Amino acid sequence: MYTQAMDQPDPQGGSLKAVRDAGADALQRGFDDRIDADRKVEPQDWMPEAYRKTLVRQISQHAHSEIIGMQPEGNWISRAPSLKRKAILLAKVQDEGGHGLYLYSAAETLGVSRDALLDALHTGKAKYSSIFNYPTLTWADVGVIGGLVDGAAIMNQVPICRCSYGPYARAMIRICKEESFHQRQGFESLMTLMKGTQAQRDMVQDAVNRWYWPVLAMFGPPDADSPNSAQGMRWGIKRISNDELRQKFVDATVPQARILGVTLPDPDLKWNEERGHHDHGAIDWDDFWAVVNGNGPCNKERLATRVKAHQDGQWVRDAALAHARKQQARALKEAA
Ligand SMILES: [Fe+2]
Ligand SMILES: [Fe+2]
DSSP: OHHHHTTSOOTTSSHHHHHHHHHHHHHHHHHHHHHHTTOOBOTTSOOOHHHHHHHHHHHHHHHHHHHHTHHHHHTTGGGOSSHHHHHHHHHHHHHHHHHHHHHHHHHHTTTOOHHHHHHHHHTTOSOOOGGGGSOOOSHHHHHHIIIIIHHHHHHHHGGGGGOSBHHHHHHHHHHHHHHHHHHHHHHHHHHHHHTSOHHHHHHHHHHHHHHHHHHHHTTOSOGGGOTTHHHHHHTTSOOSOHHHHHHHHHHHHHHHHHHHTOOOSOTTOEEETTTTEEEOOOOOHHHHHHIIIIISSSHHHHHHHHHHHHHHTHHHHHHHHHHHHHHHHHHHHHHO
16 A cells, blocks of 8 residues: 555645655765765665666676687687696686676676576677687687786776675676686796797787787777766776776786787887886777677677577576476475
8 A cells, every 4th residue: 555655646746756856865875975985885775777777787798708708718628739728728718607607696686687688698789898709710819818818807807896886896806816817827828839939939929919909909998988987987886997907908018028028019119218107009999899899700600609509508497497496396395
């Protein structure tokens, strides 16, 4: 009864609306105070709809990137050059699957279903990181993905451990620890190749040449072209801007490339004494947007592989549901 009462016409003319508005203002103030005090927002807390939607989009895109990201390297599991490399690569690719699962779970706490999220991925409505639409042509690509792609992912993801939304922040803490292992194994694999033959060194250089620019684009468009960034910063979802993160990555990568003995394919890359950072050349954003919008070298293949994997796994989901139903029926029978 009391629920209907809320919908009755208000004889005092508007005072009920005023009460509701005051309630909404108090909720918004509570949320703002929480953000200002750098306290976590939890699933049961009130949050503005735009904050919830932004998080669903970001966390699900992140989850999709993790599971699509299993493909370029998964490609090399059966062709790894030794048992040791195969074991490392298997562990790494499984980690990425696990990252996807934590993140889908975090997204579900915001009231969306996993089926809806996967459906958006499979129908091409949802985006994932454009970096995974490039091919892995040689074994050196696996090392470069670890060293550079996971290296960039760490730069991007460490600040998310301090994200205002509790479940996302906590998932990122474990993910970042695993990403650190991914980066190290990539670097070590490249180091081994660089100590090998000239052909192996050439293979590493070729892989670096192909991956370096798409990796720089992973940090997203320049700050001046990222209108949503300011709101993300205000909400404590984004902590460091795209350009700042990219700069940190370039500054960290230059000495690593020097130790490896590879050349980063940017003729404009140089130390700027005044800024205390490296200057770098211009990124080809047309290429980035073409890949984001579905026209990269492997977009169609990646999506088709994902959809097939999902369909092939249907019997597992059916069996798990049948088992759960059976257990539930047994429990009910025993309780009766
Ligand atoms: Fe990951
Ligand atoms: Fe990773």
